[in-house]
Amino acid sequence: MPAADLVLTGAQVRTLDPARPTASAVAVHDAVITAVGEADDVRDWRGSGTEVVDLHGAHLVPGLVDSHSHPVWGLDMATGTDLSGVTDLAGLRAALAGAERIEGWVLGHGLDHNAFEGRPVHHDLIADALDGAPAFLRLYDGHSALADAAALAAAGVSGPRAFAQHAEVVCDAAGRPTGHLLEHAAMDLVAQIVPRPTYSQRRARLLELLGSMAATGLTGAHVMDGCDLDLVEAVARETVLPVRLRFAPWCMPGADADALRELVRLQGRGGRHWQVGGVKFFMDGTVEGGTAWLEHPDCHGRGSAAFWPDPQHYAEAVRALHAAGVRTATHAIGDAAVRHVLDTVASLGPSGRGAHRIEHIETAPDELLFRFAELGVAASLQPPHTGYTRADGSDEWSRRLGGERAARAWRLRDLREAGATVALGSDWPIAHYDVRAVLATARRPKGAAAHRPGLTPLQALEGCTSHAAAAAGESGVAGRVAPGRRADLTALTVDPVHCSGDELAGAPVALTVTGGHVVHRGG
Numbered sequence: 001m002p003a004a005d006l007v008l009t010g011a012q013v014r015t016l017d018p019a020r021p022t023a024s025a026v027a028v029h030d031a032v033i034t035a036v037g038e039a040d041d042v043r044d045w046r047g048s049g050t051e052v053v054d055l056h057g058a059h060l061v062p063g064l065v066d067s068h069s070h071p072v073w074g075l076d077m078a079t080g081t082d083l084s085g086v087t088d089l090a091g092l093r094a095a096l097a098g099a100e101r102i103e104g105w106v107l108g109h110g111l112d113h114n115a116f117e118g119r120p121v122h123h124d125l126i127a128d129a130l131d132g133a134p135a136f137l138r139l140y141d142g143h144s145a146l147a148d149a150a151a152l153a154a155a156g157v158s159g160p161r162a163f164a165q166h167a168e169v170v171c172d173a174a175g176r177p178t179g180h181l182l183e184h185a186a187m188d189l190v191a192q193i194v195p196r197p198t199y200s201q202r203r204a205r206l207l208e209l210l211g212s213m214a215a216t217g218l219t220g221a222h223v224m225d226g227c228d229l230d231l232v233e234a235v236a237r238e239t240v241l242p243v244r245l246r247f248a249p250w251c252m253p254g255a256d257a258d259a260l261r262e263l264v265r266l267q268g269r270g271g272r273h274w275q276v277g278g279v280k281f282f283m284d285g286t287v288e289g290g291t292a293w294l295e296h297p298d299c300h301g302r303g304s305a306a307f308w309p310d311p312q313h314y315a316e317a318v319r320a321l322h323a324a325g326v327r328t329a330t331h332a333i334g335d336a337a338v339r340h341v342l343d344t345v346a347s348l349g350p351s352g353r354g355a356h357r358i359e360h361i362e363t364a365p366d367e368l369l370f371r372f373a374e375l376g377v378a379a380s381l382q383p384p385h386t387g388y389t390r391a392d393g394s395d396e397w398s399r400r401l402g403g404e405r406a407a408r409a410w411r412l413r414d415l416r417e418a419g420a421t422v423a424l425g426s427d428w429p430i431a432h433y434d435v436r437a438v439l440a441t442a443r444r445p446k447g448a449a450a451h452r453p454g455l456t457p458l459q460a461l462e463g464c465t466s467h468a469a470a471a472a473g474e475s476g477v478a479g480r481v482a483p484g485r486r487a488d489l490t491a492l493t494v495d496p497v498h499c500s501g502d503e504l505a506g507a508p509v510a511l512t513v514t515g516g517h518v519v520h521r522g523g
Contacts, residue, residue: 003047004029006516009039011060011491015481016466026060028487031516036481053518058510059495061461062481063219063244063488064435065468067380068359068425070142071213071245071433073227075205076196077138078429080107084140086115093129096137103195106135109429111146112388113139113288113396121170123148123179136194138187140388141286142430145181147190152177155190164254165282166291166307182289183307184252202228203235207242209433214242214520216434217509219488222380222425222472223247224280224329224359226266232274241273242512242519244488246472248278248329251317253308260317264324273515277472278327280359281314282307283337287362288396292334298400303334315344318356322348327355327473329380333362335405342371352376357423357471360385361415363401363408373419378471380423383438383454384431386410389447398448410449412442416459423471424463435464436492436509440501457497487516 004027013023027035027045081099134151167183181187226249269276285291290302308314332338345352353376389395398406442460469479491511512520
């Protein structure tokens with residue numbers, strides 16, 4: 001065995017490796033774990049250039065992974081004023097009146113649907129706070145936005161539009177746009193003309209963001225888009241990315257054979273700490289926006305359509321990519337969307353096992369749960385999203401679905417007990433990236449899901465380690481502290497399996513190691 005580049009000792013190691021569940025020291029060489037043992041073994045691992053880090057009793061676990069994030073696309077999504085703390089219309093108007101203008105625009109993000117207090121989303125509600133400035137406000141879900149009259153005029157949006165995907169410029173009875181833009185194609189009408197950060201600003205913000213993510217213990221993220229791979233490639237050549245990024249570029253309705261071939265060609269593109277590995281689909285939108293695909297319409301009569309106008313075209317695209325050996329992840333929030341994705345994977349036969357996953361799964365009936373394990377489909381959920389709902393059912397998500405479907409919210413524990421792989425994430429910038437909060441909320445979901453049992457502490461940890469690795473098809477190289485696995489490691493000052501959720505959410509991170517590089521050291 002070659003001398004180690006890095007040795008971590010004085011640790012309480014929870015390996016998640018059945019062959020050796022615990023240890024106190026780990027050796028790393030050339031970005032790979034080469035040995036797992038005890039303090040007495042360290043002298044045999046060291047060489048003249050070995051860095052030895054004494055963790056003084058910290059709890060070392062496999063590197064924590066966010067299984068659903070948007071750290072590059074999110075640089076644009078999270079531009080402008082942070083509106084995530086706004087709870088009502090008065091607060092929204094006050095925030096907009098005091099917002100910084102960016103090249104004359106008011107830009108905002110993270111706006112909760114509940115801030116509209118049950119009213120339809122309309123630019124008239126904010127006009128008096130903007131003094132005529134164009135405004136583009138992204139709602140928290142990332143699938144809808146509010147543009148004021150000046151922004152709509154600047155974009156040339158004066159009435160309804162037709163789209164290849166399920167998207168909508170919402171209009172009033174007279175055909176005038178309300179400013180509510182549903183789904184990506186509609187939002188892009190305005191998003192394409194708003195001020196955008198420069199390359200240097202984006203580069204600096206990306207590194208700052210990834211560094212902040214690493215400080216919470218994150219070593220990796222499954223990036224559910226393929227936005228600006230050239231930026232990532234350039235930054236990764238210049239420095240070490242603190243968080244390992246695995247990209248799944250989008251496949252949207254209307255994708256033809258050439259588009260599918262290009263997605264296949266992209267697979268494997270990458271460099272140090274980043275790689276394209278998969279394709280992301282959308283089967284529906286969001287409950288609050290009325291674009292989740294439901295088996296029965298929501299309380300406003302919406303939710304009866306899929307994101308792909310012909311769902312069979314989605315199934316054909318999945319089958320074509322599967323035949324080319326490409327893994328897929330599909331956004332499916334509503335029960336009809338989840339069912340269609342499961343049916344599509346079932347049509348692949350035995351070869352589909354372990355190669356596909358579903359993102360979000362916000363409401364699902366009992367009979368769908370066992371099919372995840374039966375078909376080998378990974379369930380990827382984001383526990384912090386439960387914080388946008390309320391236990392009393394007064395939030396927009398719960399009101400739209402009604403009591404029966406809201407009672408089936410975020411079935412983390414039910415999916416695990418049904419035998420499914422359950423990977424956990426934040427969906428940043430939809431929710432904060434702090435992986436400690438992801439783990440804590442998975443154990444004790446909020447709002448509409450508060451009545452349901454959360455994951456056990458060990459199950460939650462697995463959701464950001466071994467189950468995250470399985471969802472990405474990386475069980476052979478990640479998710480455990482064992483020789484031959486990637487040297488992605490997280491050291492916390494508390495035991496994530498035995499401490500309380502509140503302790504975990506606020507626990508200092510002693511050390512984060514990504515690919516053998518120490519990317520964060522706690523104070």
